Amino acid sequence: MVRVKICGIKTWEDARSALDAGAHVLGFVFAPSPRRIHPERAREIITRLPPFVTTVGVFVNEPRYSLLEIASFCRLDVLQLHGDEPPEYCRGLFHRLIKAIRVKDIGSLDLIPKYRVDAFLLDAFVPGQAGGTGHTFNWEIARRAKELGSPIILAGGLTPENVAEAIRQVRPYAVDVSSGVETNGQKDPVKIARFMEAVAGA
Template identity: 45%
Template sequence: MKVKVCGIKTVEAASHAVEKGADALGFVFAESKRQVTVLQAQQIIADIPAHVWKVGVFVNEDAATIQQIAGTAGLTHIQLHGDEVPAEYRSIGLPLIKAVSVKSPGDLEKIDDIEADYILLDSPPAEYRGGNGLSFEWDLANALKNSNTKVILAGGLDSVNVSKAISKINPLMVDVSSGVETNGEKDLVKIKEFINSAKKSREENAG
C-alpha cells in the first residue's frame, strides 16, 4: 500500500515521513493553512530521494503557472483540486492527479471520463478544497474495488480508520494530511503510526 503525506511544510516532517516509508509527499500551493511558497517547497524537495513523488497541489491555477512552479520547485506530479479539465494541463508534461469530491454514486460515474493518470477520491470541500479532516461514505466507492490502479483515497483518514478504508476500497494509495497533525502541525509520531497502519493493512487484506 502506497502512502502520501500531504500538506508538508518543513524539512523535518518530510524527512521523517520518507524515513518511515512514505511514497509521496504533497505540497499545497493553493490557499490553505498548509500553503507553502515555491522557495519553501524547493528547499524541502532538494533532500527528498528520487523515488518519492513530489506532488504539487493546485486549485484552479493556469497550466503555465503550474509548469513554472513545478520546474522551480522540483515537482514530479501535479494534483488538480479544483474545477479543472485535466486535458488542458497535459502541456505541463507531468503525471496528473485529479481530485473528485464524493457526495453520491453519480460523482463516481464520471471518473471514467476524466483524462488523468490518477483519481483522488476526497470528501466534499468545506473551508478549503481538501485537507478538512472529513471522510466520505466509503461504501459509495465500493464498486471501484477491482479497478484500484489509479485510485488515491483521501478524506478524514487517520491511523485508526485507514485499515477499514483500505479494506472497502483497495486503492493504489492513501493520502493523509490533518490525520497526522496535532494543533495544525505535522506530528511525527502520528505520521509513523499512519504509515505503519496503512502498510500493514495491505498485508492483512492480502492474507
Template identity: 45%
Template sequence: MKVKICGITDVDSAHVAVQAGADALGFVFAKSKRQIRPEQAKQIIEVLPKEIEKVGVFVNEDPQVIESIVHSCGLTMIQLHGEESPDQCQGYSLPIIKAFGMSEKQDLVNTQLYLNDYLLLDSPKGAYQGGNGVRFDWSLLTKWNSNKKLILAGGLTPENVREAIEVTQPYMVDVSSGVETDGKKDHEKIKAFIQNAKGA
C-alpha cells in the first residue's frame, strides 16, 4: 500500500516520513494552516530521495503560477484540490491528482468527467478544501469500479487506516491532520500510520 503524508512544512517531519516508508509527501501551496512558501518547500525537497513523489497541492490556482512553483521547487506531481473543471486539469507538465469531496454517490459519478489517472477522494470541504480531519462514508465506494488510481483521504488515522484500506482497496492512502498533535506533525503518529497502512 502506498502512503502519502501531506502538509509537510519541515525537514525533520519529511525525513521521519521517508525513513518510515512514505511513498509521497505533500506540500500545500494553497491557503491552509499547513501552507508552505515555495522557497521553504524547495529546501525540503532538495534533500529528499529521488524516488519519493513530491506533490504540490493547489486550490483554484493560475496554471502559470503552478508551473512556476513546479519548476522552482522540483515537484513531481500536482494535486488540484479546488473546483477545477475537467479542461482545467489538462495541459500540465506533470501528472495530475484531482481531488473531490465525497458526500453522496453522485460525487463519484462526477469524477468520471475527468481524464486524469489519479483521483483523490476526500471528505466534503470545511474551513479549508482538505485536511479537515473528517472521514466520509467509505461505503460509497463499494461496488464502484474505476480504471483510475484511487487515493483515499479524509479523516484517516493510525487507528482506522487498516479498516479504510480493507473497505475501499485504494491505490494510496493520504493523511495530514490524522498524524498531527496540536496542529503539528507528530513523528510517532507518522510512523504508526505508515506501519499500519503498509501492514494492511
C-alpha cells in the first residue's frame, strides 16, 4: 500500500487520530504556518508514539545549526526541506532528507537531479506560500518525475475525494495530506479515516 503522511500534527489528539486510522508517518511543521508547532510540544508528542511510526520535521529555509538542533531535540527521523534550500545545504546533514519541489510546470523537475536526498515531495506552486496550499497540480508531471528514479511523495490539494484517483494516476511512493483532512483549520478524525480508506481502496 502507498504510505501516508499526515502533516501539520499539533496535538496528541491529532497524532492519535492519524495513527488510529492507519497512517504511517506524522509531519511536524517548524516553519511559519498556522500548523507550526513548538519543538517542546513536538517532542512531548513524539516521545509518546509507538514503535514503527516515522516522524518528519518540516522546515523552510531554516539555518542549518537550528535545523540540526531541533532534529536532535525532537528525535526526528526525517527532515523535509520545503523552502529554497540549495543542493549544498543538504550536504553533510547526516539525516534522511526529503526535498520539496513546488511544481509550476514540467521544468520544475530539472531541480531533481541536482539534489542528493532520499525522496522528493511534489507540491503545488502558489506564490508566497511554501506549502499547505490546498491546491493540486498536473499529476502527469508527477508521473514524469517517477521516471527520474527517486521515491516520489505526492502532495498538494489531496483530499478523501481525490486521493484514490491521484494514486491510480501517479502510483507514488507516498502521499502527503494536511489541509485536506481538516475542518476549520483543525485535524478532523472522520476525514483522516476517510482519507486512509480511500488510499487503501486505490
